[in-house]
Amino acid sequence: MTQEEYEREQAEIERLINEINRVVDENNRLTVEINQALSDISVLQNNVVSLHNSLEPRMRGVSGEVEFNSEQTQAVSQAIQELSTQYFTFKALSTASKNVTQYTDEYYTRFSYYNKLRRITLGYVIGLDSNFVSDKNMRQVVEKAYLQNSEYWLAYATMAVMLWASDEQEAAKRALDKAMFINPQRASLYFMLINLRFSRNETARNWFINYMGRVNPSNLGDEWQYLLQSYLAGAFGEDSGFQAEVGKYFKKMIVQSEATTADFNKRFVNRSYSYMDNYLHQTKENFAYLKGTCSDYDALIKTLSSAEKNAVLAKYYDDLLNEEDERGENIFQRIENALYSLINAYDGDELEVVKKIKLNEHIISAQGDQAAAQKKFEEEFGRESNKTFADLLTDWAFVEDSNITPLSVRRFAISCMKDWIYKGFEKHAQMYREKVKNAYTFNVDGCEITSTEDDFDQGKEKIAQYYQKNKWKNILADKFVKIYGLIAIAGMLLLIVMGVELAKGQFSPIALTAGILLVLLGVFMFWRQSVAMAEQLKEKQRLSIQRFQHALEELGQWRRLFEAEDSELSDLQAALMQFGTIEE
Missing domain, CATH: 1.10.287 (Helix Hairpins)
Incomplete structure (x- = not known):
C-alpha cells in the first residue's frame, strides 16, 4: 500500500466516523421527538376524553334541536301549504260575496220599476174588484213606463187592463197588441187569469185557446208552469168544464211525453243522478291522522259527503212537502196567487242578472270550490232552450227556488216522477258505494x-x-x-x-x-x-x-x-214516497 492510498483510506474512515456520529445525533434527536410525540399523544388522549365529556352533551342537544327543528319545519311547510289553500279559498269567497252584493245592487237598481209595476198590477186587480182604485193612484206610474216605450210586456198588459176598466177600448186594444207583440205567451196567460179573476169565464177560455194555438209542443216556454199552477190551484173551478178540460190536457201531455220522448224514464233517472251528484254539500267531519297518512283521503271525504246527501235531501223533501203553500181561501185568491207568480217571473235581461247572483251564491255554498259551483249552476240553468213537456217536468222537479218555479208545480213534478227520481238516487248511491275499498x-x-x-x-x-x-x-x-x-x-x-x-x-x-x-x-x-x-x-x-x-x-x-249515512237512503225513499199521485 502506498502512502497515498493509506491517506485516502484514513480520510474515508474519518468521513464514515463523522457520518456515523451525525446519524447517531440525528437518531437521538428523532428519539427525543418521538418521545415528545408520544407524550403529546398521551396529552391528546386526555384532551380527547375531556373534549368528549364536554362536547357530547352539547352535540346531543344540537342533534335533538336539529331533529325537532326538522319536524317543526315540516309542520310549518304543511301549515303554509294549507294557509295558501285557505287564502285562495278566502279570495274566491270574498270575490263571490262582493259579486253577489254588486249584482244584487244592479238588479234592484236596474229593474226597480219592474217590481214597482208588479206591485201596482196586483194591487190594481184587487183594488179594481173592491172599487176603491182611482186612475190617479197607480195609472200614472204605468203610463210613464207605457209612454217611455218600455220593452217590458207587463207595462202594456197592465195599461190595457186600466184602459179597459176606464172604457177606453181603442187605447186598450193598442196596449194589448203591444203586450202580445213583446211576449205573446205570458200576455195570453195574463189576460186569461185577469178574465178568470172577474168571472169572465168564456173570455178566459178564448184566451186559453189563443195561448194553446201559439204552443209548439217541441219548444214550450217556462210560462207553462203558471198555467199548471192555475190548474192545480183550481183557478178554473168556477167553470167545472173548463177545469176538467185543462186537467185532461195536462194528463194527456204526460202520457204523450212518456210515449214519444225517447228514453223518457232513463232521461229522468240520469237527471236525478246528476242533480244529486252536483248537489252542494261538504261533510263537516275531519280526520287529522287519515289526512296526514292516507293517500286516498280526498276520496274518503268525497265519498262520505256523497253518502251524507241522503239525509240532507231526505230533510229537504220533508221540508218541501210540509212547506206552507198559501193556496188561498177562495177561488179568487187562488187566481191572484197564480197571477202573482206569473207577473213576478223573471224577464229575459232580468234573469241574466239573477243567474250571475245564483252562480256566486253557489260559490259561497261550495266553500270557494268554483268547479263544483259551476257544475251546480249548469245543472240549474245550462239546459237546452227548446223544451218539451217532459223537459219542463224534469226541470220543475229539481228547482230549489220557489221564486223560479211555484211550490205547487214543484210538488206536482215530484209526484209524477218520484219513482224515477229515486232510481236516480239509487244510481248515485251505487256510484259512491263502488268507490269504497276494503283496504286503503x-x-x-x-x-x-x-x-x-x-x-x-x-x-x-x-x-x-x-x-x-x-x-x-x-x-x-x-x-x-x-x-x-x-x-x-x-x-x-x-x-x-x-x-x-x-x-x-x-x-x-x-x-x-x-x-x-x-x-x-x-x-x-x-x-x-x-x-x-x-x-x-x-x-x-x-x-x-x-x-x-x-x-x-x-x-x-x-x-x-x-x-x-248510506243507510239513510231508505229515509230518502220514504221522504219521496210521501208525495201523492197526480190524481191526488
Missing part, C-alpha cells in the same frame, strides 16, 4: 302500507321492517354523521400524506398530531352520533306506529259514519 294505502314516513282498519299488527310489523331495512341509510343521511365521517377521512388522508413525507425524509410532529386528533375525534363522534341516531330512529318508529294506529282508528270511525 297509507304512507307513514315513507313506508307504504295497504291495510284495513283491522290489520294493525301487520302494518306495525311492516313499519318495523321498513325502519330496520333503512336504518343505516337514515343514519348516514344525518348531517352530523356526514360531518364526523368527513373529519375522520380528513385525518386519515393527513396521516397518509405524513407517511409519504416521512419516506422522503421529512417529518412534521404538528401534522402528525393533527392527523391523529382528526381520526380519533371523527371516529369517536361518528360512533356516538350513529348511536344517538339509532335511538332517535327507534323513537321515530314508535311514533310512526302510533300515528298509523290512530289512522286505522279514524278509518274505522269513517267506515261506521259512512255506513250510517
